[in-house]
Amino acid sequence: MKVVIAPNAFKNSLPADEVAAAIRQGLLQGGYKGDCVCHPVGDGGDGTGALLNHCLGAEVIAATVADPLGRSITASFGWIAATKTAVIELADASGLRLLDPKEYDPLRATTAGCGQLIKAALDRGAAEILFCIGGSATVDGGSGLLKELGVVFLNEKKEPLQQLPADLVSLRGIDRQHSDPRLNATTFTILCDVKNHLLGAKGAAAVFGPQKGAGPDEVRLLESGLKQLRRITERVTGTDINQLTYSGAAGGVAATCMAFFNAKAVNGIDYFLSRTGFEALLKDAGWVITGEGAIDHQTLEGKAPYGVARMAKRYGIPVIGVAGKVPEEEDTALNEYFDWLLPINEQPLPLEEAIRLTRTNLEKTGRKIASTLNSQLDIP
Known part of the structure; x- marks a missing residue:
């Protein structure tokens, strides 16, 4: 048997x-x-990317990227040449496991390094991206990732915000005219292991912020920043990101990827079982x-x-x-x-x-x- x-x-x-x-x-x-x-098996949580790489026979490609606090590290993504598929694990570049607990700082930690991994995959000719987003150190609404891919976040003087995500409360405009056009021709699937929405008592800041080092005051500031990100994103894209299932996953990164890059967020375990x-x-x-x-x-x-x-x-x-x-x-x-x-x-x-x-x-x-x-x- x-x-x-x-x-x-x-x-x-x-x-x-x-x-x-x-x-x-x-x-x-x-x-x-x-x-x-x-x-x-993996459901989109930390480690899912490595399992997908093994099951799909992916080659592991190294890249130099920023860690959550901006320091240079070597991370990697999976590459399946036959289908031009990149398997990207957010935690490899922007994960909580990359930080010592005393370094947890969700007002400064960003997904920039993950954006750099996506860019490296696009440079290699990716036609499909499988994005596993568990284990993040961030509550930046994906702003660091988007910035690396050409999206500019502006204050009331139309100047770029300097410190993400802390400065999201000052967000007044988003310039997307220089966002990477290659993403428009890329199938972008996000594997999620939580269904939380972006805002509120069960949102990215309130639920996951404390796990990433946020105290009560920081949770309130992060929530305010994400609310402003929601308002300006809806004005620019027509999408209310708080209404999207999975929008609170990984500190909101799923929300903005869906709004700006037409990414599709899916139940991680169902997708994993089907794909493997x-x-x-x-x-x-x-x-x-x-x-x-x-x-x-x-x-x-x-x-x-x-x-x-x-x-x-x-x-x-x-x-x-x-x-x-x-x-x-x-x-x-x-x-x-x-x-x-x-x-x-x-x-x-x-x-x-x-x-x-x-x-x-x-x-x-x-x-x-x-x-x-x-x-x-x-x-x-």
Whole structure:
């Protein structure tokens, strides 16, 4: 009986490919004799680009770009020559993981480096861009990215804003006449793992700003800047970016890419599964194992394990969900998609220790799953 192992990353602990490998190792240690097929997945979050590069056979191209605070770094993008497709991971140039926590500064951090990666891909002749936007250090509404691609943000004196995103509150005009024309001929798809809108209590500043170092006053300033960006963008493009689903993703970068470059934002996990041929792997599968750091009711809002489980259920395949944390009480909605939810920690642990033991506990969980599956197959 074939088991398909398709987990997402366990955030701050293990990338998806290592999670899949640990579960497979545990299954083998537990004496499971069936096929174990690993297909780690991403939903647009940090690491999705690397998985797409692997699945699509992309060449990795290095480029010198700015980090979130403007320092020169080497980042990369995936390149598929046959289709002229570039796979760009926002976090590689503008990610929170590039900063020490004491450097978190969302009033100064920008997506400029990511714009430079896009420009490098266009210079190479990109006809398609796959843009994975999780893990950003920014709440700049994509202004840094747009500036690198020729969009100019102006104050009331029609002078360029100097400090993005802090100066967005002074935004009075946007000049797009010199924006890179190559983007008009490029298919631009943004993979998103959250559906938040740009503004408000569930918006980019309020929800994600504190994760990136913003205190209450900074959240208010960022929100004011994004409101002004919304007003001027609507005047220039005719698009109310706050009404767009996914507009709050990655500090608002999805919003302005949709407005200025006709980019299309999509549910990251559904797109990933389709693009990487996951459905074909389900043929003859007896079980699917998926998971990530936590599986709870929010998982059903479009997270990776939900996407995997939903596709498996179309074929009547039972699904095992593994996570560092699962609901203590039965959740009827989750039970529609997950036949078995397994916490990898046998007892409550401090977060740091749980993270340190993730690989070991995933292997233990794999052995536990193997024991159950073997008993179903009458394997001693």
